[in-house]
Amino acid sequence: MTDNHVVQPVRRIVTGHDEHGRSIIVSDGPCPNIFVSDDVQGFGASVAWLTEPGDISNAGNDDAATAETQVPMYPKAGGTIFRVATFPPDTAYSDTAATTMFSEFGGEHARAAAAEDSRHFWFHRTDSLDYGIVLEGEIWLMTDEGERLMKTGDVVVQRGTSHSWSNRSEKPCRMAFILIGSLPLFEETRP
Template sequence: MSDLKDEKTVGLAAERKYKPVRRIVTGEDSQGRSMIVTDGPTPNVTITSFASVAQVPWATGLAAAPGDDPAPAGHSFGFHSEGGSLLRIADFPPDEEIDTARLAEFLAKNEVLGERPGRHFWFHKTHSLDYAIVLEGEIFAMMDNGETLMRAGDVLIQRATSHSWSNRSGKPCRMAFVLLALPDGES
């Protein structure tokens, strides 16, 4: 698994404004009755060098941190979690605010650039099934051939294909991603 390298975590959160994701985790008490175990801001926050923010409320599989909290502050995640799932809330700034040189370095270091160059700076390809849900704002889902505008409530099923996200709205877009690593040959 590749780590999201050259990224800074929670300590930089104060430097760039973002809306924390409230994370509520359930569990059981000593008698086996359900209860709320924690309720507060998602501790795992990544402020990228290229202008986006990603918060990981939960993870399962090989990328999960050991212990009671699989997504603690400072834990580094790749694009997915082998043998499990990753829940990521990502804030995409407008395209004009992205540091495209740093984004290109990030995608190259994480080996997700795909087999051919894309027509937009966010083009990448991961070997995962992704459920991408727009929570706030709007964004274009771009494929090698074609694109579609997504708005709050829209869901894209990304099946290990080359794709990009283009925010042309002039305002931030918040998306939820459920990322599932795929065994070889599946999509």
């Protein structure tokens, strides 16, 4: 793997409780669950935390996002994923990578669920409510019927729509996402 495939690490601080119920710092370091594309230089994501559907408990100090954790593209209804993603400029994606990258992270069904005549290779749809925050850089949010430029500090509430991320700049864009699994709007989005 070359330096071009390195994705900036995300520092993650996790709190918990000691045996007396007092708050403690359980861990402080890079997110252990990291995806780095072998095909697209500079594309990757770190998962800071995730939860399964159902009641959320803060009991115990187990890490929910270890390197061994199999993280889906989006959570089941009622589950959550907290992810920080880096999008390189669109020019970093080869024609091959643009058509196969969803298989790298188990998202083929989300790609298939997007409009077949999509205008951009990143078009996909997930059964989730996504809160997105631009941390660095800029990126275009594309929908079937429009697009908006997002810059550092801008947020999006993405509600299970067919959408794409287009980085038309010369620099990477870093975004934080909180994904909350939702009921499907369309049956074809489920794996």
